[in-house]
Amino acid sequence: MIPELKPGDKIAITATARKITYPEIEMAISIFESWGLEVVLGQSIGASYNYFSGDDALRLQDLQQFLDDDSIKAIICARGGYGTTRIIDQIDFTHFRKYPKWVVGFSDVTALHSHIHNFGIESIHGVMPLLFPKAGAEDAIETLRRGLFGKELRYSAAPHAFNRTGIATGQLVGGNLSMLHTLTGTSSDISTEGKILFLEDLCEYLYHIDRMMVHLDRSGKLAKLAGLIVGDMSDMNDTPVPFGKTAYEIILEHSGKYNYPVCYGFPVGHEPLNLALICGREANLEVKEDSVNLVYC
The missing domain is CATH 3.40.50.10740 (Murein tetrapeptidase LD-carboxypeptidase, N-terminal domain)
Structure with missing residues (x-):
């Protein structure tokens, strides 16, 4: 500690x-x-x-x-x-x-x-x-x-239509999707098995988001999660031929085949309300129909 x-x-x-x-x-x-x-x-x-x-x-x-x-x-x-x-x-x-x-x-x-x-x-x-x-x-x-300063961090977030309910407990890991993709295969790469993964990103093309989510899935980083937290996907870009899905819809497609709890719209990322998250600490994620709660164990 x-x-x-x-x-x-x-x-x-x-x-x-x-x-x-x-x-x-x-x-x-x-x-x-x-x-x-x-x-x-x-x-x-x-x-x-x-x-x-x-x-x-x-x-x-x-x-x-x-x-x-x-x-x-x-x-x-x-x-x-x-x-x-x-x-x-x-x-x-x-x-x-x-x-x-x-x-x-x-x-x-x-x-x-x-x-x-x-x-x-x-x-x-x-x-x-x-x-x-x-x-x-x-x-x-x-x-x-x-x-x-070692004070308690306990967070609540609003429900989202894409949320998948459930309770997950595991180490909290993650951060910027583009960086996690970049780190694959390096000494900085992380295992996500049994952990709660959180993702955020900024100024990416939507097809880049899809490509990176495909890569995360193919490399085994989505299949064995305890839970998934999707933060802000800010200022996304599109190509002249529209990709046809939002960033959240893309993530829903690639994580939707699994059964762990998922929440969308959690306040972490490149927006003013970027809640401090302690990476590597055991946390409990509870996704309910009417609320989302994240507390450290």
């Missing part, structure tokens, strides 16, 4: 992917400090190498330093985009595996969540500093605070 944060603890903000500037995370820094935390910024904040927040060597050095520094109690990824997989195989997790700490982020950071999950270490899929100023993000930020 990772130690919960307490006032006076030191946390680090780093950028493992797309570049970001200090003004873009200034609000998040102020909020973290209001929680009684001391914030340390990595050299990747404000750095620029084409698309990235510094070249691979700088981003790797940044993350490695914070993984190895015992005074840092949590590592917050500043934003997503693309780039974490470029450095993940060069990271030495030896010290981190002995002395784990919270790693926080979502989207491209799914690569880190999955990699860490294979060590048996929990992490937090949650809102990142870039998105703190987004209108409506207040509740997401509060769930992140609760997760970091």
Whole structure:
């Protein structure tokens, strides 16, 4: 179990992917400090190498330093985009595996969540500093605070017409669908058997969603789930010849052959209400006709 944060603890903000500037995370820094935390910024904040927040060597050095520094109690990824997989195989997790700490982020950071999950270490899929100023993000930020400080996380969601009722118990794993697809066959790939998988994505073509769901199914990642949580599929794109189905309809087609409980429209992903989820922790998912409940065991 990772130690919960307490006032006076030191946390680090780093950028493992797309570049970001200090003004873009200034609000998040102020909020973290209001929680009684001391914030340390990595050299990747404000750095620029084409698309990235510094070249691979700088981003790797940044993350490695914070993984190895015992005074840092949590590592917050500043934003997503693309780039974490470029450095993940060069990271030495030896010290981190002995002395784990919270790693926080979502989207491209799914690569880190999955990699860490294979060590048996929990992490937090949650809102990142870039998105703190987004209108409506207040509740997401509060769930992140609760997760970091060891407070109870208990969620309810509205019913959806595509939901399949039932109760599932298992470790919660998942994140960005595109990243999970990308990680297949690598050292960051995860087993989903007996687990509750959650999915979200952004700005994908609908046929890409179908292709990735076909791949997840063919690779055995759907058949033996305990349950499935479908989050936000935001700003989907279509081709000139329409694909003919929404993202939810595509996921329904490929998961519908199995009998585990499934819920749609769960507030996780690239929307302001992006609830903090603890990856790798045992959870109980209850999907009823009139409600959805997710609690940690």
